[in-house]
Amino acid sequence: MTGRDELADDLAGDLADDLLALLLRIGDDHLILGHRLSEWCGHAPMLEEDLALPNMALDLIGTARMCYGYAAEIEGGGRGEDDYAFLRDGTDFRHMLMVERPNGDFAHTMLRQFLFAAWMHPLWDGLTGAPDARLADHAGKAVKEMAYHIRHSGEWVIRLGDGTAESARRMRAALDDLGPYIGEMFESDDTAARLVAAGLLPDPAAVRVAFDSTVARTFTMAQLPPLEISTGISGGRAGRHGEALGHLLAEMQFMQRAYPGLTW
Amino acid sequence: MVAARDIDRDIGGDDMLADIRRIAESVPDPELVVVNVGDLGIIRDLRRDGHAVEIDVTPTYSACPATLAIELAIETAVAAQGHEARVRRVLAPAWTTDWITPAGRAKLKQAGIAPPSPRGDGNGGHDYFARPQVACPRCDSLDTTELSAFGATACKAQYRCLSCHEPFDYFKCL
Known part of the structure; x- marks a missing residue:
């Protein structure tokens, strides 16, 4: 173990709290989106996508596990990964609202996956140099996985956007539906500002530049209109969620709620 | 890892570590049994740690279900040869298929x-x-x-x- 691994121990109280908050934000984004993708298992429009969607879900849940495991150590209260995933109530979750939105049709799911990966890829890329070994080491793995998600979901955005009249209509409808939720990716608050100052979060402006470039290139090929990000619906980072989350948690958390402590 | 190399040198002519490395590397990948973990290049380092040997293993994908199975199989295989092994999961530098x-x-x-x-x-x-x-x-x-x-x-x-x-x-x- 290098000294960097012990950063959390050395952090002043506030920064440890901020790192904990960051891990729950990233962890919750990945867990909830991973769960949404897993809902497609057995329902995808073709066998190849029945493989792809749960495979991508697995990558996302791998990241959630890292975040929760690390959060548990920082918190030091005896909670484990599963406690964060299965025993928190809706208002305790800190993911952005886009990831909890119901899957909609395949175009909607793929566009959401593309937007998420196009945002997370530069974010992880920036974190590979973070002064925290756990975060930086994981970022080195996750950045590769996100590049593959961009490729896969981006190709669907192009194929459907530049496909038949019906597929294009659906992709545009997905964009209309998801548009108001994109702004939340780039929101900042006091916690995020301190994390950026400490090098534990990349500059949101730099992430935005990379996101815009990936989206612009893909949308051009997909014959989609240029993306305009406006201040939209937000509140997820403060624990204010929509009705959809309650339904999601009722399914995802059922087993631990009904049979507390159950293990495989 | 300079520290690990130094420890290796301390052991001098003892090739116990090399033997253990061979045993560990011969463990097959549970989901891809034609290759072993040595072929995949996921064993990164090993060192003496008291009576035991600590083996650094890197996962291929962050949520690869085979990760835990591989770690247990390595510990079991080394234990079967009479050595106590502890696997340490190491993420950085991230595994690349170039290491196969x-x-x-x-x-x-x-x-x-x-x-x-x-x-x-x-x-x-x-x-x-x-x-x-x-x-x-x-x-x-x-x-x-x-x-x-x-x-x-x-x-x-x-x-x-x-x-x-x-x-x-x-x-x-x-």
Whole structure:
């Protein structure tokens, strides 16, 4: 173990709290989106996508596990990964609202996956140099996985956007539906500002530049209109969620709620 | 890791560590039994730690279900030879398919799995839609096409050869 691994121990109280908050934000984004993708298992429009969607879900849940495991150590209260995933109530979750939105049709799911990966890829890329070994080491793995998600979901955005009249209509409808939720990716608050100052979060402006470039290139090929990000619906980072989350948690958390402590 | 090398040197003529490394490397990948963990290049380092040996192992994918099984299998295999082993999971530097050994690549090909293309500039180029050139493991034709970007395990995609018409797995470049 290098000294960097012990950063959390050395952090002043506030920064440890901020790192904990960051891990729950990233962890919750990945867990909830991973769960949404897993809902497609057995329902995808073709066998190849029945493989792809749960495979991508697995990558996302791998990241959630890292975040929760690390959060548990920082918190030091005896909670484990599963406690964060299965025993928190809706208002305790800190993911952005886009990831909890119901899957909609395949175009909607793929566009959401593309937007998420196009945002997370530069974010992880920036974190590979973070002064925290756990975060930086994981970022080195996750950045590769996100590049593959961009490729896969981006190709669907192009194929459907530049496909038949019906597929294009659906992709545009997905964009209309998801548009108001994109702004939340780039929101900042006091916690995020301190994390950026400490090098534990990349500059949101730099992430935005990379996101815009990936989206612009893909949308051009997909014959989609240029993306305009406006201040939209937000509140997820403060624990204010929509009705959809309650339904999601009722399914995802059922087993631990009904049979507390159950293990495989 | 300078520290680990120093410890190796302390042991001097004792090749116990080399033996243990061979035992650990011979553990087969539970989901891809034609190759062992040595072929995959996921054993990064090992060192004496008191009476035990600490073995650094890196996962291939962050949520690969085989990770835990591999770690337990390594500890069990080394214990069967009378040594206590503890596996330490190491994430950085992140595993790349470039670390698969030439022997490992040959075994994959023989099993009908196209070995991964060299990583090239990886994520540096940000050309997300670029496709690697994949040779058919049976007839070596480069006239192949991707059937499915994801396969039976996190590390594979499915391809088809347009020359000999056989479908095959491709070990994704990471």
